[in-house]
Amino acid sequence: MKPSALVLAGARDSLPMLVGAAPFGLIFGTLAVGAGLSAGAALAMSACVFAGSSQFVAVSLIGAGAALPVIWLTTFVVNLRHALYSATLLPYARGWSARWRWPLAFWLTDETFAVVEHRFRSQGAAGGQWYQLGSSLAMYLNWFLWSAMGVTLGKAVPGLAGWGLDFAMVATFTAIVAPQLKQRPALAAAAVAGAVALLARGLPYKLDLMLAALFGVLAGVVCERVAGRRVPA
């Protein structure tokens, strides 16, 4: 496949994620304005940080007048899961130069990770950097535009943040995960991760998420061992 075709394929395969992220960007914009951020600061956050859930937490902390180190520490912990994504993609990125690795790392979101990981695992990672670039650029532009829309609407429709648009994230992630659960080890990983996340919810600094990820992955590995066969790669 030509690079341009791969970029397009990456963007096209990310379409559901774009739809799912849109309401999320919208709420971020409205919340940021509500927390007292200027339009410029809200958009700068979307452009430079580009990590939805940590941006949400940050604006609520800013609104509550939290100290700078608290905001940074929270950002670090909330985004720590991306290190797992970074590690998961590493085996596919062997041939990539540093010129590729840095920007693709910067753009590595939950959604792009889910899309490219699925592609690399099922179809191989040949030309994968172009494919990931397509997904990344689509997600990045989408996030910025919907944040901007939220900033604009936030001033006009103050109650927008209470509309429950956050369900979009739940719907997106559920739709990604559900088809994977036909494989028993993935089902075990999901079940245990979900149970741990539920039981440990509210732990400080979102540690519940890392704990759940750890136990979930462990459950997947154990189940695979017990079943005595490898999952088709």
Next chain:
Amino acid sequence: MTIWLTIAGMALLTVLIRASFLVFGQRLSFPPWLNRALHYVPAAVLTALVVPMALAPQGALDLSPANPYLVGTLVAGLVALLTRRTLLAIVVSFAVYGALRWLG
């Protein structure tokens, strides 16, 4: 002024986390068991993000059919599982969720 420092710090931390293995781990080679373990990262992490929001959207466990997050999540999972069409699952579940919220 502080807001720009806040954003700069957040941006730096986030990109360093994302670059951790992809950029700095270039020479790292994972043992086979770890490579296999990483296959379960998407299912584990995404589910861990979803479950508390679906089952306890207000913080307390809410398993009632009047919980739109729960019903919506079930619909999203079911449609995705049956049709494998992510976009359809998102749109249909959002519609169901919206209807439940609006009615409730």
